Amino acid sequence: MKVISNQLYSGSLKTIVLKLLKEEGPVHGYALTRRVEEITDGKIKLTYGALYPILHKLEQEKAVVTTTGIHNNRTRVYYSLTPKGETVTVSKINELREFIESLQKIIEPQTGLNYA
Amino acid sequence: MKVISNQLYSGSLKTIVLKLLKEEGPVHGYALTRRVEEITDGKIKLTYGALYPILHKLEQEKAVVTTTGIHNNRTRVYYSLTPKGETVTVSKINELREFIESLQKIIEPQTGLNYA
DNA sequence: TGTTATATATAAGTAACTTTAATATACTAT
DNA sequence: ATAGTATATTAAAGTTACTTATATATAACA
Numbered sequence: 640m641k642v643i644s645n646q647l648y649s650g651s652l653k654t655i656v657l658k659l660l661k662e663e664g665p666v667h668g669y670a671l672t673r674r675v676e677e678i679t680d681g682k683i684k685l686t687y688g689a690l691y692p693i694l695h696k697l698e699q700e701k702a703v704v705t706t707t708g709i710h711n712n713r714t715r716v717y718y719s720l721t722p723k724g725e726t727v728t729v730s731k732i733n734e735l736r737e738f739i740e741s742l743q744k745i746i747e748p749q750t751g752l753n754y755a
Numbered sequence: 756m757k758v759i760s761n762q763l764y765s766g767s768l769k770t771i772v773l774k775l776l777k778e779e780g781p782v783h784g785y786a787l788t789r790r791v792e793e794i795t796d797g798k799i800k801l802t803y804g805a806l807y808p809i810l811h812k813l814e815q816e817k818a819v820v821t822t823t824g825i826h827n828n829r830t831r832v833y834y835s836l837t838p839k840g841e842t843v844t845v846s847k848i849n850e851l852r853e854f855i856e857s858l859q860k861i862i863e864p865q866t867g868l869n870y871a
Numbered sequence: 872t873g874t875t876a877t878a879t880a881t882a883a884g885t886a887a888c889t890t891t892a893a894t895a896t897a898c899t900a901t
Numbered sequence: 902a903t904a905g906t907a908t909a910t911t912a913a914a915g916t917t918a919c920t921t922a923t924a925t926a927t928a929a930c931a
Contacts, residue, residue, distance in 0.1 A: 761888080761889075762888095765887070765888055765889090766887080766888090768887090768888085769887095802888090802889070802890085804888075804889060804890070804891085805887080805888060805889075808887075808888080809887090829895080829896065829897095
């Protein structure tokens with residue numbers, strides 16, 4: 640199982656977190672780390688050291704709110720998007736799409752129209 | 756013209772530089788910055804502050820060699836890949852492809868086989 | 872009893888970047 | 902003449918989002 644170097648993906652983690660919050664409703668942090676691993680076959684690691692600063696910053700920015708619930712006798716923190724967070728997520732995902740397009744233009748110059 | 760946030764692409768710059776060196780033979784630094792801007796419609800900026808540390812490090816690692824030439828009465832430094840650099844480039848591009856695939860899995864869950 | 876999975880959080884340290892500045896020639900426009 | 906833009910290379914201070922390490926705690930499994 641080949642792991643992608645964190646240098647490559649670390650800048651995308653915030654967008655990934657936003658996207659998962661949007662798709663998978665109120666989630667707790669641990670679940671987010673597992674989902675990323677699951678979706679990417681372990682190629683991208685969302686560590687706690689990366690995740691919690693991202694979540695706390697999003698909360699500060701009013702893009703995310705937290706609710707708490709009890710699970711197995713322990714308090715669990717659930718994160719979800721605010722309306723503002725939804726808007727931020729949409730624009731972040733659009734940015735990520737443009738990024739992917741630009742990367743593809745660089746690494747696969749044969750694709751696309753070659754009228755130049 | 757929408758610019759992609761540098762946080763998103765900065766980790767990919769080394770791979771981008773390697774790819775351009777591979778495709779466009781001996782090139783000087785300034786030309787690399789313009790090519791990236793050209794290919795990505797200005798969405799990705801390869802600044803000198805990012806470029807030269809990357810080139811110097813690749814040179815240290817024996818992935819890149821320099822030759823000099825005179826252009827307009829000034830010495831110009833041309834960078835090109837060594838055989839080792841070619842190998843590094845191939846594996847870096849494969850890594851970037853896997854990265855793009857992982858991102859697509861996250862942002863476009865509808866694509867691909869949905870047997871799960 | 873030890874290990875793995877679940878679950879959250881903080882903090883020191885790093886490294887690749889951004890920003891800024893310095894230097895210099897050639898060309899274009901006013 | 903002079904200012905601005907394009908070409909061309911480099912160094913260095915500063916930032917910041919991350920990595921790595923650590924702490925804490927319950928539940929399940931072997």
